[in-house]
Amino acid sequence: MTISNLPKIECIARARLPTTTGGPDIFLHLYRNDRDDKEHLAIVFGEDIRSRSLFKRKSQNETQQDRMIRGAYVGKLYPGRKSADVDENLNLKLEFDQKTGELLFDERTTWNRSNNTLVRIHSECYTGENVWSARCDCGEQLDRAGRLIAVDNEEHTNIKGGDGHGVIVYLRQEGRGIGLGEKLKAYNLQDLGADTVQANIMLNHPPDLRDFSIGKAILIDLGISNIRLLTNNPDKIDQINSPPVLNCTERVPMIPINWLGDEKGIKSKELEGYLKTKIEKMGHLLQKPLILHHHPNEKEEVSANTIA
Ligand SMILES: Nc1nc2c(ncn2[C@@H]2O[C@H](COP(=O)(O)OP(=O)(O)OP(=O)(O)O)[C@@H](O)[C@H]2O)c(=O)[nH]1
Numbered sequence: 001m002t003i004s005n006l007p008k009i010e011c012i013a014r015a016r017l018p019t020t021t022g023g024p025d026i027f028l029h030l031y032r033n034d035r036d037d038k039e040h041l042a043i044v045f046g047e048d049i050r051s052r053s054l055f056k057r058k059s060q061n062e063t064q065q066d067r068m069i070r071g072a073y074v075g076k077l078y079p080g081r082k083s084a085d086v087d088e089n090l091n092l093k094l095e096f097d098q099k100t101g102e103l104l105f106d107e108r109t110t111w112n113r114s115n116n117t118l119v120r121i122h123s124e125c126y127t128g129e130n131v132w133s134a135r136c137d138c139g140e141q142l143d144r145a146g147r148l149i150a151v152d153n154e155e156h157t158n159i160k161g162g163d164g165h166g167v168i169v170y171l172r173q174e175g176r177g178i179g180l181g182e183k184l185k186a187y188n189l190q191d192l193g194a195d196t197v198q199a200n201i202m203l204n205h206p207p208d209l210r211d212f213s214i215g216k217a218i219l220i221d222l223g224i225s226n227i228r229l230l231t232n233n234p235d236k237i238d239q240i241n242s243p244p245v246l247n248c249t250e251r252v253p254m255i256p257i258n259w260l261g262d263e264k265g266i267k268s269k270e271l272e273g274y275l276k277t278k279i280e281k282m283g284h285l286l287q288k289p290l291i292l293h294h295h296p297n298e299k300e301e302v303s304a305n306t307i308a
């Protein structure tokens, strides 16, 4: 895949979010694209990771106030600030190509694309992220990705963090792309004995309908190229790891917290079954063989068409 056949994307707005975790401020970026009408997001750690499409000069009559309102500013906003491109308090100044209006790279104000950046490409999961579902570990993964990016080293796993720099690309691809309604039906089929792959197939969907190209385009827009990818999903690595533009320099495992001996991790029969299927049927690269406690009366296999 080359840049030309990637989706066309544009960052529409960026805003600073102080966080409840006591960690660094994050910068939420909202993107539009020419493939779907969804608002995909990038949760960016590091004020200096800059969206080329957001910072590009829009037109001659664009004002500095316009730029500050959409979030195309350097440094920190404060009452009375007049210029988006210069932060006098922090002595930071952005430069632009006079012809194209593109932001010019300057080590002092912009993250260097040659840096190894800790990245998670995360798919929306309303149930796991918002309503305490123990059917999956998506909510736990989103939280842990943010915490890992914020620290320089994760103590109990010794995984190198992002030390305050990194990106969580948040793709609105609920239900591995089939949407929340179909995912709820898939859950009912799983309660009737199917696994997460069989349930999709029984609903006439492929096991995984997602396309990560919008995620790739967002990372390129953010000036990221060398990526330490937080995932267990080999398909994500393949789709992201396509030089010359993006380069997956390392796969950083997302080990379920309960496996790390931490009581705070999600522990449920449904999650064990979900992880087992992702390992056995979707090739997920979870660190250790999953030791599952089979319930004696449970059938080992459920064929895709009938339910035991
Ligand atoms: N169709 C379906 N989707 C599910 C089910 N459980 C979780 N999901 C969706 O699966 C996706 C999980 O995506 P991610 O956590 O980003 O990534 P992953 O493919 O699991 O791989 P990792 O990067 O290793 O986490 C989300 O879109 C969830 O809504 C299920 O039982 N059926």
Ligand SMILES: [Zn+2]
Binding pocket: 125, 127, 128, 129, 135, 136, 137, 138, 139
């Ligand atoms: Zn989930």
